[in-house]
Amino acid sequence: SYCIDDSIRELLSCFSEDKWVSMDESQRYNALKALATLVGEKLGIKDIPHIVINNDKECYGAYNHEKNEISVSGSFISNPIDAVDTVMHELRHSYQHMRAEIMENREDLLFKVNQDFYVFPEKLTDGSWLNFHDYYNQYVEVDARAFARMITEAML
DSSP states (O other): OOOOHHHHHHHHHHGGHHHHHTSOOHHHHHHHHHHHHHHHHHHHHHSEEEEEEESSSSSSSEEEEETTEEEEEETTSSSHHHHHHHHHHHHHHHHHHHHHHHHSSSSHHHHHHHHTOOOOOEEEEEEOOEEEHHHSSSHHHHHHHHHHHHHTTTTO
């Protein structure tokens, strides 16, 4: 289990609504980067992923293991809870990849198997999704959502 300590709580105070609205895009990026670095170090991630802001209006965020990169949609970071939730969700995927390579326990094995057989959702021309239920309920996604929710709840 993961402990949210005082250093994380202090950093999360930067993401209060009143502070967030007064920050420019560069300050928001730096706050997200600092949070990802601190939480990533506490998770034991040796090579913390780089964060990039993109213009994708349909995808909140994504983790690319090959590039060691968390990509976040600029259109979603105006809300500090969404920004933290997205970055922490994707950071957790980085942790899952690291653990899947270590393979020390049962959860590491679950991460590895899920990554080997990862289900991607596919958007259809009518706007609906194929395989969304399977994607949403696979172990690595459930784990990443739970981790991100734990961090965002510490903001409140």
